[in-house]
Amino acid sequence: MAELILHHYDFSNFSEKVRLIFGLKGLDWRSVDVPSTAPKPNFTPLTGGHRRAPALQIGADVYADSAIIADELERRYPEPTLYPGDNPAQTAALTAALAAWAERDLLWPLARYITGLHADRFPESFHYDRATLHGKPKPTVEQVQASAERNLAQARPQIARVHDLAAAAAPYLFGETPGLADIVVYHPLWLLETLGGPSEMIDAAPATRAWMSRVAALGHGAPVGMSASEALDVARGSEPEEIAPDPAYRSPESVGPGEQISVSPLEEKSAATGTLLAIDDKRIVLRANHERVGEVNVHFPRAGYRLRQVED
């Protein structure tokens, strides 16, 4: 089977989520560093232009979001499962609901708080890059710093929820076996401490600290470094998988297979473009073409992405 190639960077929390999935499943993988700001000329040829990290490349198929990466890894490597317990479908549905909360209400106030608190440690270009991504004007370092306080006010009530979850963990959120649920709640707190050092908000709850240590102990599996150009060569030397569209599916945007489309994360300025290959309520698959890599399939989850038809 083709190697698992993760395009990621060290302080990316969504990348940490995937690294921990590799750890939970005990997988070997290849590790390619991606810059944390645009442009990303050795990355976007693989993604139809999508710039966010992480992306998992398997040959000429690229999974461009941690949620679709989790789905694909569970499909290819079902044991140990990401959804432990007697009712895996129920665990998967509850995990998705937990991720929606953790990756929005918990993550974003924490991320804005900690990058605001340490705004002067990042180059100005970093703050500008993130503002541009969200269609906002260039902020001053002082403006970024000023946002720390109001975001802390929003983060704290959500951390209190994590404390309640961790206090009830036995010893993981869904019982004796770790699962994706633990990882999705963990990675926002990991970001807080990766950027800001040990946090008093976490030390205040020993159960949270102990649960976080258990999740961190999942590790990252077995990575071996790879250069970005080697990864591009792998894509160029591979054929993308054939994927049959569901003929019965009608997208609410009235877009169908064979049409030129753009795919963007909701409320964001960046987009991937290509030919729509397949779509249903779970996924969107684009066929993109770039002179460096030839044809690739780019896979996105349906939830969290919007589609637009574009002119040929």
Ligand SMILES: N[C@@H](CCC(=O)N[C@@H](CS)C(=O)NCC(=O)O)C(=O)O
């Ligand atoms: N929904 C995406 C979110 C990915 C995301 O926001 N990644 C951040 C890094 S943790 C990012 O790409 N930031 C902008 C950049 O690196 O260009 C996922 O689950 O993978």
